[in-house]
Amino acid sequence: MAEVDGGNGTLRVGVFVCQCGLNIAGTVDCDSVARFSEDLEDVVVVYNNKYTCSEPGQLEIRKAIEENNLNRVVIASCSPRMHEPTFRAALEAAGLNPYLLEMANLREHCSWVHIGEKDEATEKAKDLVKMAVARARSLEAQEEMIVPITQKAMVVGGGVAGIQAALDLADAGYKVYLIEKEPSIGGIMAQIDKTYPTMDCSI
């Protein structure tokens, strides 16, 4: 389960500080955060990019992993709910298990909510990176389970949206179960006389 740490048990963490244009760099001193990150335990390389999520940014992650033999990656950028899948894919492309990634949210949870408080926001950003590196050091590779998908869909509600969705999926070849609470499908649409903008009949 545990990652073979570079073959010799050593941790090699790479940190990528993203400026997100001015979204982060406008409030957080990214250079200062990057310099701070260099001194964190097991960090071997720190990058400071304009847009880490961009195509060149992702390529740089791949290159950095390969050149520096990284086995943990910390990306200090936006919310993991935004770009974690993007960066996990970048790790995978470099042959690293995607679960060896940790993100620090310098945008939604820092620069965007502490506008005009540059010093405090920068201190917070450093803490967030420090916490991310600390967590990254104990991350382990995980194998994702691959499960088959049943080639059938259920549509709950037979109004205009449900009818259209059911027909689209049925036309695409899937078996569709359309569940309607009332004795007939049609929903509110069926009660409407003419409909705009075409002024034609609803049913």
Place this chain on the structure above:
Amino acid sequence: MADVGRHPNVELHAYSEVDAVTGYVGNFSVTVRKKARYVDVKECTACGDCEDVCPITAPNEFEIGLSTRKAIYQPFPQAVPSAYVLNIEECLGNNPIACGKCLEVCDKKCIDYDDKDELINIEVGTILVCIGMDVYDPTALDEFGYTQYENVITSMEFERLINSGGPTKGHLIRLTDREQPKTVAFIQCVGSRDENRGNPYCSNFCCMNTVKDCLLIKDHYPDVDIKVFYMDIRAFGKGFEDLFQRSKDAGTIYVRGIPGEIEEDPVTKSLKLYVENTTEGTVECHKADMVVLSIGAIPRRDSSSIQQLLTLQRSQDGFFLEAHPKLKPVDAATQGVFFAGCAESPKDIKDSVTQAGAAAARANRLMMQGKVKVEAITSTIIPDLCKACGICVKVCPYHAISCDTKAKTPATVVEAACAGCGACSAECPFGAISMKHFTDPQIEAQIDAMLEVDAKDKVLAFACNWCSYSGGDLAGTNRFQYPPNTRLIRTMCSGRVDKKFVLRAFARGAPIVLVSGCHFADCHYINAVHWTQRRIEKLWDELEKKGIRPERLQLEWISAAEGQKFATVMRAVEELRQQVTQEEIEHTKKVLADVLEPSKLRAPKQPAASEEAPAQEAAA
């Protein structure tokens, strides 16, 4: 509509409800309740013989009570499936001596008074939630007199009155005297865009619906005078402005201002509308023979049932919350579930059709791959530490853990059924459950790193991935500012926040610890959030016993839609932090010093005898 009935790939279950859902993306197992219809859908030819002989009359729901139907009826002529339904509450036929007339006349013998609800099980890979909306009930808005004056009707009732298939065959008449009105007034935004009464949001389609209604009236009855009372006319869509101009050209008068009062003439039953015309700055009185209230949309009143079955979230307006407002507008946060139509927000037919196409495409994209990767965030039992006490079995909302407490064999986890909340790991008294990707050492490393320097200036906040952390993201997207002293630690569920994490934080000098999670109704893990609350309640007692002010441990439920609340909470905890003194922190560190000793961390102790499962109602 008829296409659905005919399509070989569509299996239509009308008069049915979703009773239970288990499983996960790609592999949902759904129990559907086919309600007793008392009429065999396959055999019924909708000949109507039964209806002719039925002695019972009841208000016709489809016509919003403007006409009647029988106890055995077809909802409307174009209904799909084209079959009758029997309302057994109204029917006398339970007792053949009393009636049984429909049974006698039915040639196909497709009526069965003993029909029962039937449960069927279906296996599906994706689920599309298209449950639609309800309309706003204007009875609360007294000034419009909907309950007092018969000639004040809703826009839905108007639809039936102008419909050639409706109770009046499309003749627009007043309900009091069945005469055609000479003047009709429309009032916009009834129940919409009002913070105090009704709903704060715009219902999207009512402006254009009224524009359409005006054109319909002018089409049928060019001499009828129409006045529309409005706040703003929102004619933003393709072809909408054109239609708006056409209604003006046809003679519709638009008056900017919502009437504050309506009075009825007791003799003519016509109506007087008192309104401040905000364009002219004058108070005016307008007369109308009929008033149509343009009522807005509200979330379906039964939304919470499907919400709980699929662990969905709703935004503040009550409509379902999408995974991302721009980039995943039809995806639910629950993988494999999609939204279309008014379930997600009020929208018109074109937008509903567009969104349905998008949702179908998203579902197709998932299904056509044939397989899906599921996140490897599941729990694993450490057999050497497990004492087979069985607590985890009670904790797990997904019944993914089994344990033979008599045989004292270690518990086992069905990984495919485990959703990864981590409540079991937090509740295990022996530290015998490890959460992949959210292990104790990983979370403890974050706590230690955060509090290593200047701990007294910082607030440690645990936030669940789905709600609180996302609420924080929303605060960011909206630029809601708050003090920069908090540091968040993300867990999948607040149920993962082990008591020892909180104590460790205090032992490391944290002045304030916040645990935040989903509202009970939003919990992404059925009812795991109950365990959070119980744990925090116990911790408050424990802290107090140790001489630590319990208010230094804060608990908040913040949904993904509550960016504003997130910022408010962050401000509140910072205020509390400033009240914590250095002496207090030092005292706490001394009292809790033992929790930092590694030997004690895993020390097995007897579980408290009073461990009970949390209230199961949320799971039901």
Place this chain on the structure above:
Amino acid sequence: MAEEAKFKCLRCMSEFCLPYTPGVTEERTCPNCSSNSVRRIKGDKK
């Protein structure tokens, strides 16, 4: 009928009564400051 019990808000420190059923975990909100840090004051049931 639901009993009531006395609660205290750990944010604004106000005290108030809310419905309470022993053994049932419920979401609670302070009527004064909307905080969810609402703690039951034990031995003070009404």
